[in-house]
Amino acid sequence: MCHVSNTLMSILNMGTLGISIILIFLSSSLPVCGDILKTPLLFFGVFLFTMSLFALIGLCCRISTLLWLYLFVLLLMIIGLFCFSVFSFIVTYKGAGKQVPDRGYKEYELDEYSGWLKKNVVNDKRWVKIKSCLSGSMLCMNSEPPNGNGNGNGGAVAKAAADANARGSDGGASEFYKIRLTSTESGCCKPPSYCGFEYQNRTYWTVPKGAQITQADDCRAWSNNQTELCFNCGSCKAGVLDNIKREWKQMSIILTCILVFLNIVYAVGCCALDNTRAYRYHRAYP
Template sequence: MFRISNNLIGILNFVTFLLSIPILGGGIWLSTRASTDCEKFLDGPIIALGVFLMVVSLAGLIGACCRVTWLLWVYLVVMFLLILLLFCFTVFAFVVTNKGAGQVVSGKGYKEYRLGDYSNWLQKRVNNTKNWRKIKSCLADTNICKKLGESQDSEAVFYKRNLSPIQSGCCKPPTECSFTYVNATHWTKPDGSTYPSDSDCTAWDNDQKTLCYNCQSCKAGVLANLKRDWKKVAVVNIIILVALVIVYSVGCCAFRNNQEDNAFPKWRRGGGGYS
């Protein structure tokens, strides 16, 4: 008769194994259907996650239910490393997203974003040419600026809109450029105006494939969006960490049970207590 902790670990890992099947299948499906850089970027991690969950859950399931002590030991080691990794990532996420916030613009419903306000680590990631090329491709695939341009708001209505960080930083020029509004994604440069060569005002282009995707404000908008998402992920990670610690503790009880059962023959164990 299985002990309670072994049963719990077996049930939890059986459920995890079932969950890993659609995750792995989704990753394989995405890899065969991917047509954009964003989709191609996602298929690898999804497949890796599916395989990881499947292998680890099988190790825990067989180790707990079939009393295979060495498999349960491997399962516990992986769980410990996962808990450690998740804890480090959560702390890191809070640290690197501690800096940076949008700046309120007088008379506008949206905020402006500046790259220098964010942590150096995040700035280096988006300033990397290879990384930014992929990010720009993803932004173009979402059609977020195209949808904004289709709204056809009047100038007064547009200035009152609560734009997202990406819409504010990538779909329009910075307010300091003093461009004339035509529509949300089409602006006219004032006659005779000159700007520094490294200015976002110079980087702006009314071409719908360019807009402000090469602007520092666009990178800042992406980081503002990333900061918001990472904060949410960090909170979820804390909940997951608590759950993993509980599962790890139950797994340690199951491992102890396996050791006791392997150390004493069945005829000597009798019907002792269960844990």
Template sequence: MCRLSNIVLCLLNCCTLIISLIAIFAALHVRNHGGTACQKFLQDPVLIVGIFFFVISLFGLIGSCCRLNSILYLYLIVLFLLILALMAFTIFSLLVTNKGIGQAVSGRGYKEYRLGDYSHWLQNYVVSDENWIRIRSCLIDTLMCHNLAKEFNGREADFFNHNLSPIESGCCKPPTYCGFKFKNATYWVIPKAGPAVTDSDCTAWSNKQTILCYDCKSCKGGILANIRKEWRHFAIFNTCVLTVITIIYCIGCCATRNNYKHSYRYP
């Protein structure tokens, strides 16, 4: 049993070590060879997570292969704290995403999104002015709106009946209540009398492809709608990760206990 638990723990940590190395090298490659603004925005979190799991996996390998309980104890403490952190984040993500749904628009196949419909935490910390500069760069890099314009060039009825994603609806076109006239998905004509509603999103809209509605509250609402959806999916993924880490933690506890019995029996 002592040998088996150590072998299993060693194999599991070999897998996480390889994955962490891939993440580290990918982040360093982006750092050293340039990349888009969006890729640079993601490189630091990926690098930090990669280094964290590399160190933890290294502790697990040394402790299991060399049967060093002092290292395994440290490994188990970190795993236990990681389990608590994942549980806390899962609960927190569900709490801050419990509000916010799209508003149906009459005669349209898509919904529109309002920034004020989401929790204050998401508004203040996720789409804050500081973060929005980076998020905006990511939106431009993806060419999402550019591709949408190519798909529905001049086809007004098809566009209005299309089920746009939250980001497409909020960032690639002006809000419907502005009363702008459709030319293509990302080009809208402002009436001579001006917008139908005096609203900051209507005045923020620009037909320039690098501006569009990227500075609109509706765009931030679309981003938060997408985050809400992804975080809900991530909560399910987190549950699976928690299960795996808990199993590894139990195997580590078993290896530590068996190592202690083995060393006590054969001094």
């Protein structure tokens, strides 16, 4: 195998160049709000691109020192990817949405998710930025709310406007309840079902006459103000985490495939290094 290892190694490194470009593209296409994989993925893509160039230079110029350094760094990368794959599986193992009876969507609770994700992804400092991003992203796709805010005590005029909006654009509560909302939409754009609020339109919900708001934090946190909605709710944080969890699982599959490919590159690279050393030895001592 060693006599063709340099050629095969060159072909494989052209492959890693392509993979690095794909990773850089993926990092730019990840959602802006709350995804902490964006920067590490971009760094990994650029790093892999640089390493592949060094390997190609080492192979073309038969520089054994450069190839040795490349293989050493590649081994560290393989170990790092393996550790990250195990870590990502552990932190995304917990957490899932709960199906609500007679609803097309699921609802999410923050306590269901990994402590590491809660501490490092949706902590108070990061959540300020995520909430601002969600608020400005038009995530909930609703027109301007009727006059009134808070928990739905905007008066008769506000309710009439809300009813008109519901009939005109949202198709009413029965239609809304059939919608398959994303985890972020379900957690951030409406109050949890257990609050018992009445649907007026997608982002305007009122407290039934004579009813009292439950003391649950998310029910008290809901606001009909379109810049607030349920962005202060635990359900919103849980929805964001559920979305991140799915993305991490998909990314773990991709990284596992890359890990297998890099192991092949490493094995071929060891042969290429031996071949390069033998070539230089024969040149020096014919």
